[in-house]
Amino acid sequence: MTPDDTDGDPPDHETSVAENRAHWDELAEHHPDTDAYDVEGFLRGESTLRRLEREELDAAGRTMLHLQCHLGLDTLSWVRDEGVTAATGVDFAPTAVETARELRDRAGVDPERARFVERDVRELELDRTFEVVFTSYGTIYWLPALAEWAETVAAHLEPGGVFYMADGHPFAAPFGHESTADDLRLAGPYFNEGARTVEQDGSYAGWNFGLDSRRKHGFSHPPGEIVTALVEAGLRVEFWHDHPWSFFQRFDAMVERDGRWYLPGLEYDLPFTFSLRARLPA
Numbered sequence: 001m002t003p004d005d006t007d008g009d010p011p012d013h014e015t016s017v018a019e020n021r022a023h024w025d026e027l028a029e030h031h032p033d034t035d036a037y038d039v040e041g042f043l044r045g046e047s048t049l050r051r052l053e054r055e056e057l058d059a060a061g062r063t064m065l066h067l068q069c070h071l072g073l074d075t076l077s078w079v080r081d082e083g084v085t086a087a088t089g090v091d092f093a094p095t096a097v098e099t100a101r102e103l104r105d106r107a108g109v110d111p112e113r114a115r116f117v118e119r120d121v122r123e124l125e126l127d128r129t130f131e132v133v134f135t136s137y138g139t140i141y142w143l144p145a146l147a148e149w150a151e152t153v154a155a156h157l158e159p160g161g162v163f164y165m166a167d168g169h170p171f172a173a174p175f176g177h178e179s180t181a182d183d184l185r186l187a188g189p190y191f192n193e194g195a196r197t198v199e200q201d202g203s204y205a206g207w208n209f210g211l212d213s214r215r216k217h218g219f220s221h222p223p224g225e226i227v228t229a230l231v232e233a234g235l236r237v238e239f240w241h242d243h244p245w246s247f248f249q250r251f252d253a254m255v256e257r258d259g260r261w262y263l264p265g266l267e268y269d270l271p272f273t274f275s276l277r278a279r280l281p282a
Contacts, residue, residue, distance in 0.1 A: 036206070
């Protein structure tokens with residue numbers, strides 16, 4: 001089962017965010033029971049972090065703010081497994097935040113080292129700053145615009161602090177799930193021309209959840225929009241890396257190798273994931 005595009009007038013930004021919140025709040029009830037999140041593996045001591053962020057971000061001995069943390073598994077993995085001294089995870093879905101706190105307690109992580117806050121990242125105003133701000137995999141696609149997001153990043157970084165993100169590459173966002181190496185099928189805009197609205201009873205983690213809130217809205221953000229938002233917020237971009245694999249099965253034809261999904265026939269020719277590091281000048 002795959003998402004179906006819906007017709008009708010595009011929603012305003014606040015309606016988009018509200019419907020996304022309702023959708024993700026329901027998903028947070030189902031995701032802990034899926035193989036994709038492997039909660040039992042995490043509780044046995046397995047890290048949920050991918051090797052990309054572990055290789056590119058040295059966060060040991062630092063404080064971290066994790067934006068759009070969902071169930072908090074990566075937040076907790078940074079603290080428990082990678083030496084982050086204290087982390088705050090933020091998500092707009094109340095069920096996700098409640099679940100993150102429960103998982104923290106079940107994993108035996110000190111609450112003083114892992115806090116979770118329910119808030120829209122565009123409106124976040126914490127009373128402290130951090131040495132690292134982190135976000136990854138399926139985050140900014142759900143935001144209508146990036147200026148407020150980038151301002152949140154900058155406002156919560158210490159001078160000299162690092163922002164790191166990894167996510168789906170904007171190049172791949174316009175193509176439909178049925179695309180192959182010989183037939184890349186355009187299904188949406190590359191540029192941010194407004195919401196791409198779908199009705200979906202599930203997610204990348206599973207289908208047929210029986211959701212009441214199935215309507216969700218995604219927004220394409222090209223590299224120029226991402227970089228410009230961060231620069232205008234006062235950050236200095238240090239790198240943008242392109243990667244030829246996807247962190248999930250974006251296309252039906254993709255095959256998995258060592259936790260990464262590749263498109264046969266174009267295994268190393270197109271970008272499906274990017275990573276970025278920026279710094280707030282001291």
